[in-house]
Every structure is written in C-alpha cells, then in structure tokens.
Amino acid sequence: MARRHLFILLIVVLLTFTTACASTNPATNTPATTNAPEVTEVTMRLQWLPQFQFAGYLVAEARGYYRDAGLSVTILPGGPDAVPLPLVATGADTFGSTGADTVLISREQGIEVVALATWFQASPVAFMVHRDSGIRSPQDFVGRRVGMFYGDNVETEYRALLAATGVDPASVNEIPGDYSLAPFLERQADVWPVYATDQPYTARAAGADIELIVARDYGVELMGDVLFTTAEFARNNPNTVRAFVQATLRGWEEALTDPAAAIDIILARSPDFDRGHLEFEATETIKLLRYGIGAQCVGASDRQLWAKEAELLRSLGVLQTSIDPNTVLLTDAVDEYYRARGIECGR
Amino acid sequence: MERHITPHNLIRRIGPALLLGIAILVALEWGLPAAGIPVYLLPPPSRVVAAALQPEVRLAYHTLATANAALIGLAIGAFMAFMLAIAFLFLRPLEDALYPWVLLGQSLPSVALAPLLTIWLGSGLAPRAAMAALFASFPLLIAAISGLRRPAPEQLAMMQAYGASQWQIFRLLRLPAALPFIFSGLRVAGALAVIGALVSELSGAGQGLGYLITTSTYRLATDRAFAAVAAAAGLALALHGCFLWLERIVVYWERDR
Numbered sequence: 001m002a003r004r005h006l007f008i009l010l011i012v013v014l015l016t017f018t019t020a021c022a023s024t025n026p027a028t029n030t031p032a033t034t035n036a037p038e039v040t041e042v043t044m045r046l047q048w049l050p051q052f053q054f055a056g057y058l059v060a061e062a063r064g065y066y067r068d069a070g071l072s073v074t075i076l077p078g079g080p081d082a083v084p085l086p087l088v089a090t091g092a093d094t095f096g097s098t099g100a101d102t103v104l105i106s107r108e109q110g111i112e113v114v115a116l117a118t119w120f121q122a123s124p125v126a127f128m129v130h131r132d133s134g135i136r137s138p139q140d141f142v143g144r145r146v147g148m149f150y151g152d153n154v155e156t157e158y159r160a161l162l163a164a165t166g167v168d169p170a171s172v173n174e175i176p177g178d179y180s181l182a183p184f185l186e187r188q189a190d191v192w193p194v195y196a197t198d199q200p201y202t203a204r205a206a207g208a209d210i211e212l213i214v215a216r217d218y219g220v221e222l223m224g225d226v227l228f229t230t231a232e233f234a235r236n237n238p239n240t241v242r243a244f245v246q247a248t249l250r251g252w253e254e255a256l257t258d259p260a261a262a263i264d265i266i267l268a269r270s271p272d273f274d275r276g277h278l279e280f281e282a283t284e285t286i287k288l289l290r291y292g293i294g295a296q297c298v299g300a301s302d303r304q305l306w307a308k309e310a311e312l313l314r315s316l317g318v319l320q321t322s323i324d325p326n327t328v329l330l331t332d333a334v335d336e337y338y339r340a341r342g343i344e345c346g347r
Numbered sequence: 348m349e350r351h352i353t354p355h356n357l358i359r360r361i362g363p364a365l366l367l368g369i370a371i372l373v374a375l376e377w378g379l380p381a382a383g384i385p386v387y388l389l390p391p392p393s394r395v396v397a398a399a400l401q402p403e404v405r406l407a408y409h410t411l412a413t414a415n416a417a418l419i420g421l422a423i424g425a426f427m428a429f430m431l432a433i434a435f436l437f438l439r440p441l442e443d444a445l446y447p448w449v450l451l452g453q454s455l456p457s458v459a460l461a462p463l464l465t466i467w468l469g470s471g472l473a474p475r476a477a478m479a480a481l482f483a484s485f486p487l488l489i490a491a492i493s494g495l496r497r498p499a500p501e502q503l504a505m506m507q508a509y510g511a512s513q514w515q516i517f518r519l520l521r522l523p524a525a526l527p528f529i530f531s532g533l534r535v536a537g538a539l540a541v542i543g544a545l546v547s548e549l550s551g552a553g554q555g556l557g558y559l560i561t562t563s564t565y566r567l568a569t570d571r572a573f574a575a576v577a578a579a580a581g582l583a584l585a586l587h588g589c590f591l592w593l594e595r596i597v598v599y600w601e602r603d604r
Contacts, residue, residue, distance in 0.1 A: 043470070045551075049562055076470045079561055081462045082551025092466045180564050182387060202567050206387050271403040272562065272571070 036070055037240040042094035043074045044244075045084040050077055050269055052255075052281040053197065053225065054097065055262040056119070056299075060251030062265040069243035080179060088229060089113060095244060099153040100223040101318070104310050107328050108319055112231035114330040116245050117299035118306075119252070120224025121291040124284075125157045126196035126212040128203060133190050136211075138165040138218065144190040147177030154193040157222055159316050161215040181206070197284035201277050222309055224288060227299075234330050245299075245333035252298050256286055297338045297345035301331045390570040399574035404559070410578045412555040416472055416544035417582065420479020421536060428484040428536075429529075432491030436521070437513070453485045457543070461550040475547040475555065482543030483536035490532025494525025527601050530594035537586030545579055556582075 046054050057075055060066055066073040076093065078084055084096030089111045103115045127146075129135040135144060138161050148155060162169050175189055181199060184192035185206055194200065196212055203210050215222065227245065234241050255262035259282040267273055288294075293302040306325030313319040338345050372392045379391045386394060399406050431449075435442035457478065464474035498520050506516045548557025556575045563571035594601075 049565070050553075074470075077551060077553045077558075079549060079551045079558075081549060082465060083462065086462070087466055087551075090466050092469065181567055185385070185387065185567075202565075206385070206567055270562075271405065272559075274566070277566070 035239055037243045038237040039094070039240045040070060041072050041074075042240065042244060043076055045076050045078060045082070045087050045093040045096040047078040047084055047097050047099075047225070049079075050075065050266065051198070051273065052259070052262065052266060052278050052285050053124075053195075055255035055259075055266065055282070055285070056248045056252030057097075058251070058265055058269065059255045059262050060247045062268070063251065063254065065247040065250045066244070069247040071240070071243055071247065073244070084228075085111070085113070091230070091233075094233065094240075095227060095229050097225050098228055100226050100306065100309055101153050101156050101313060103226060103228055103328050104306075104313060104319060104323050104325075107323055108321060113228050113328070114231050114234050115226040115228050115301065115328055116234070116241060116330055117227040117248070117334050118223055118294075118301040119226060119299060120285075120288045121294040121302065121305070122216055122224065122288050123153075123157055123222040124195045124197045124224045124288055125154055125222075126194055126200075126214050127158070127161070128184065128192045128194045128200065128210050128212055129190060130187070131209045131211050135190060135213070137213065138162060138167050141167055141191060142171045143173070145173045145175050145188070146191040147184060147189040147193060148174045149177060149193065153222075153224075156313065156316065156318055157215050157220065158193060159318070160220045160222065160312060161218060163316060164215070164218045164220050184208075197281050197288065198277075201280040205277075220312070221305065222312070223305060226301075231330075238332075241330075242333040242336070246337050249299050249334065249337050252289070255282075256289065256298065259283075259286065293345060297334070297343060299334050300338065300345040301325075301329050301334070303329065387567040387569045390573055394570040395573040395577065398568070398570035399577070401571075404571055404574065406559070406574055406578055409554055409556050409559045409575065410582060412552075413475075413541065413544050413548065413557065413579065414582055416475035416547070416555065417479045417537075417540040417586075419472065420476040420481075420543060421483045421540040421586075423476065424480035424483035424536065424540065425487055425533065427480065428487035428532075429491055431488055432495055433517075435492060436495050436517075449485070449488065457481050458546050461547050464547065465551055470551060475544050475552065478547035479540040479543035482546075483540040486535040486539065487529070487532040490528045490535075491525060494528030494532075495521045497521070497524040497528065523600075526598045527594070530590055530598060533590045534587050537590060538583035541579055541583045541586065 044057055046057070048054075050058055054075075057073075061073055061075055076082075078097075084093065084098050085102055085106055087093040088096035089106070095116075097119075100115065100118065103113055106113055127138075133144075134140065141162070146158070148158065159169070161167075162172070175183075177183060177189065177192065181192065181194075181203055183189050185203065185208055191213075194203075194212075196214065200210060200212060227248065229241065259279070263275060263278045263282060266278060267275060289298050292305065293300045303325055306329060310319065310323045310325055314322055335345070375389075376391045376393055379389055390398075398404060431445075435446070460481070461474070461478060464477050468474040468477055502520060503516065506520055511519070544555065545557040545560070548555035549561055552558045556579045559575040560572045563569065563575065
C-alpha cells in the first residue's frame with residue numbers, strides 16, 4: 001500500500017512540475033493602424049550580463065517605453081556561450097547587441113544582418129598592464145605574455161594595434177585567456193585585454209595597480225556595441241524596428257541624463273551587482289557613447305567611421321573584400337528620431 | 348520498523364567523513380590567509396558561508412532554478428531511457444541499430460551543444476532541462492538494460508513453462524530484478540542532471556547556479572562562485588539521498604543486504 005501511495009505522489013509531483021513549467025503562448029495582436037508594429041512580441045539578446053553597457057534597453061523596459069510603443073520585449077542576457085549573432089541570425093532572438101566588426105564580418109559570410117544603431121562610437125577594449133611592469137606602449141609587448149580571446153573583437157583590436165605600431169605578432173607571447181582576471185592578477189600574463197568600462201574596477205578592487213593601453217591613442221579607430229537584427233526581419237517589420245529603436249533611444253537618453261536612476265533599475269533586476277562598480281561603468285560607458293557623432297546624437301551611425309573600420313578590417317585580413325557600410329546600416333529609425341527633435345547629427 | 352538507522356549507527360557511519368570534512372575546513376580557514384593566497388583565488392570557508400548568506404546573492408533562488416531544470420530533465424531523461432531500454436529488450440534489431448549511435452552520442456562533448464540548444468529550444472527552461480536530460484539519460488539506459496537482462500535463462504524458461512505472458516514475465520521477473528540497477532542508475536543520473544543544468548546555465552541564462560558562477564567569476568567574487576558550487580554539490584547529494592531512501596522503500600527485498 002505504502003508503495004502505491006508513494007508512486008501516485010511521485011506522479012503528482014512530476015505533473016505539477018511539468019504543468020507549472022509549460023510556457024504560455026500569448027496571442028500576438030494584429031496591427032490596428034498602419035504604423036502599429038507588425039510583430040509585438042520580440043526578444044533582445046545582450047552580449048553580456050544586464051549591466052550599464054545595456055542601460056538603454058533596461059531603462060526602456062523598466063519605464064514602459066517598449067510597452068508605450070506597442071511592444072512586449074524580453075531582454076535576455078548573453079554570456080561566454082550565448083553569442084547574439086547566431087541567435088538572431090537563426091531567428092531564435094529578434095534583436096541583438098554585438099560589435100560593429102561582427103556585423104561587417106557576418107555580411108561577408110553571407111549572414112544578412114543590419115546595424116540599426118551604433119551605441120559605442122569608440123571601442124571599449126583596452127589592454128591592461130600592471131603599473132610596475134614597465135609596459136607603457138604596444139612596443140613593450142615584445143617578449144611579454146599577452147592574454148588573448150581568440151575569435152573575439154578583442155583579437156581584432158589587438159591585431160590592429162600591433163599592425164599600427166609595427167610590432168611583429170610573432171615577437172609577442174600570446175596566451176589564451178577567458179573572462180576571469182585571475183591569471184592577470186596572479187601575473188601569469190603581463191597584458192590582459194579588458195573592457196575599459198568594466199574590468200579595471202574589478203582589478204583595482206582586488207588591489208592591483210594598473211594602467212590601460214588604448215588602441216585609439218595609436219590611431220586605431222574601431223567602434224563597439226551596435227544594435228542589430230536580420231535584414232529580412234527589418235524588411236518585413238519596419239514598424240516594429242522603428243518602435244524598438246526609438247523606445248531604446250528614449251531609454252538611453254534617460255540613462256545618460258540620470259545614470260543613478262538607471263543604476264537603480266539595473267540593481268532592481270540584478271541585486272547581486274555592485275553599485276560602485278556600476279557607477280564606474282556608467283561614467284566610462286557614457287564617454288564612449290558621447291564620442292564623435294554621439295556627442296550630438298547617441299546611437300547615430302557615422303558612415304565615414306564605418307567605412308574606415310571596414311577598410312581597417314580589410315587591411316588586417318579580417319575582411320577579404322571591401323564592404324560598403326551603407327549595405328549594413330539601416331539608420332532610418334535613429335535619423336527620424338533626431339529629425340523629429342530638430343537635431344542635426346551630421347554625416 | 349527502521350531498525351538500521353539509530354542515532355548511534357548514523358554517527359558511526361558518517362562520523363569519520365564529517366570529522367575529516369571539518370578538519371579540512373579548519374585547515375583551509377587558517378591556512379589560506381597564512382599562505383598569502385588571495386581571496387579571489389581560493390576564499391576561506393567562512394567567506395564562502397558569508398557569501399551564501401548575503402541576501403543579494405539570492406542563493407536559494409538560483410538553487411531552486413537549477414533544481415527545477417535538473418528535476419524536469421531527470422524526469423524526461425529517465426522516462427526516455429526506460430522506454431528505450433524496454434524497446435531494446437523486445438526489439439533486438441532496434442538495439443543493434445541504435446545502440447552504437449547512443450554510445451557515439453554519449454562520447455560527444457555535450458557542453459558544446461549548449462549554445463545550439465538555446466537556438467533550438469529558446470531561452471527559458473527548455474534548453475536547461477534538455478541538457479540535464481541528455482546528461483542523465485545515458486547511465487540510466489545502461490543500468491536499465493543490464494537490469495532487465497538480469498534474470499537467468501532458467502528463470503525465464505520456468506516462467507514460460509508455466510505459460511506466463513511476455514507482460515507477466517516483464518512485470519514479475521524482469522522489472523523486480525532490474526529495480527536495484529535502475530536505482531543505482533538514478534543515483535548517478537541525479538548528480539549528472541544537476542551538472543547538465545548547470546552547464547547549460549553557463550550560456551545565456553538569467554538565473555540558476557551556472558549563471559551565478561559565471562557572473563561571480565567575471566567579477567572575481569570567488570566566494571560567491573564557491574557558494575554556488577557548494578549549493579550544486581548539496582543539490583546532487585540531496586538527490587542521491589532521495590533515491591537511496593526511495594530505493595529502501597521500493598526495493599524492500601534488498602534492504603537487508
């Protein structure tokens with residue numbers, strides 16, 4: 001008898017689990033007017049954790065700007081193994097955040113994606129060294145151990161930096177790394193590529209006295225995070241794209257004018273994050289968003305800068321052909337947003 | 348009556364392991380700072396406990412998320428493994444055709460599948476549960492196959508001589524013989540399901556112990572990462588204990604061994 005009861009109990013437990021976890025599928029609304037979004041349920045895949053790097057999306061979500069625009073947006077975190085490009089290209093996610101270089105490279109590989117907004121007008125990548133290492137410029141990399149993330153935009157930037165400064169890559173001892181700073185702090189590496197917006201804070205908090213070497217100072221002009229989707233989705237759903245981009249722009253505008261409020265929103269979502277860390281990230285991120293054309297228009301795309309990046313990638317052999325940036329840029333929504341506010345972005 | 352587990356017996360059984368564990372923890376607590384090992388490399392146990400108790404870490408919340416994925420995956424994996432084992436038993440050609448592929452599938456690095464599962468199954472619970480099911484099903488399949496084949500030819504011949512149907516042979520002979528094997532398989536599969544769920548959470552999950560490990564490692568909060576690892580171990584151990592307890596009730600005839 002006892003056994004039978006147990007068996008029934010087991011089945012009940014299992015059934016409760018499965019029904020509790022079955023996903024609900026809300027019906028999508030049909031557009032009422034011509035300007036209404038064609039698709040209302042969309043996902044946004046970040047490249048990394050929901051931190052200040054993505055404040056525009058997070059603020060837009062928390063403040064209801066997506067809802068106001070008729071969208072139901074799910075923001076999904078990225079991670080070492082959750083790369084937005086394949087997720088968006090396959091249609092598993094609607095929108096994604098990635099590097100400008102990825103958009104150009106994927107176009108050459110026949111993956112038709114378009115950049116809808118350029119957030120980081122300058123690259124967030126920096127090369128971190130211990131102050132007492134005596135390394136002050138890329139020329140000092142010779143004979144030193146440099147951490148490398150292969151296949152990443154960090155690698156692209158590193159190759160560009162060496163090429164710009166005439167350092168022979170063979171003279172540098174590259175060691176594969178990952179996102180933990182421990183090998184650098186333990187001095188198993190002399191140079192560690194980082195996101196200047198984020199990891200210097202972690203290193204300093206661990207007691208390291210560090211300096212940053214930035215490729216921009218050596219004439220390497222690369223961009224960073226952009227918002228992208230597939231060319232096909234953008235073609236078929238122009239209203240959804242416009243609604244999403246413009247709501248995100250509203251989010252960024254607020255995050256830039258009131259970073260503290262944006263940090264509150266991020267912390268409410270991820271209470272395990274550190275406020276001091278987010279404040280550092282906000283300060284550094286805003287610099288990159290406000291760089292160049294971003295000083296006037298956050299999110300705008302500088303076509304000359306895109307052309308320069310495409311040319312640089314080609315000279316490095318990352319791209320095999322010349323890619324016209326106009327084929328990967330779809331900036332109507334951003335342009336319209338600023339035009340409506342009487343702001344001239346230029347270029 | 349449970350006359351085997353008295354408090355005295357229990358102490359005698361787990362006492363040595365407990366003592367060793369405490370000794371190691373004490374040694375680490377004093378030894379790590381004394382040896383100058385930084386907290387971000389190996390935190391002393393007290394730091395890990397403190398991290399586990401910080402409300403903003405939400406260890407219970409993340410543990411529940413992983414437990415949920417692991418249990419659903421285990422249930423699915425167990426069901427599939429058991430069905431496959433029965434199919435193999437009655438359809439030998441099916442086994443001949445499928446078994447090598449099952450073996451091959453097992454030798455693939457399932458970790459590499461994590462990003463693909465997210466693409467195929469979305470971002471919610473489904474890819475986590477699927478990974479847990481993948482991890483859990485193989486040991487169970489092996490256990491169920493060996494268990495169901497356990498009865499000796501004489502026993503089978505005897506049942507057949509008395510005119511027993513295939514179903515009766517299965518229910519009265521093969522299944523009881525297989526149960527101890529299945530429970531051993533479940534104990535292994537439980538721990539593997541936790542690992543599977545955790546591995547899947549390393550790629551693009553917003554919750555779960557795998558997520559906690561990723562974020563903590565990135566921020567050099569090694570104490571939090573260790574708290575998550577300890578929680579995962581606790582989860583695996585709890586599952587192990589559950590199956591041990593269930594086995595004692597279900598396979599009552601093996602209890603005295």
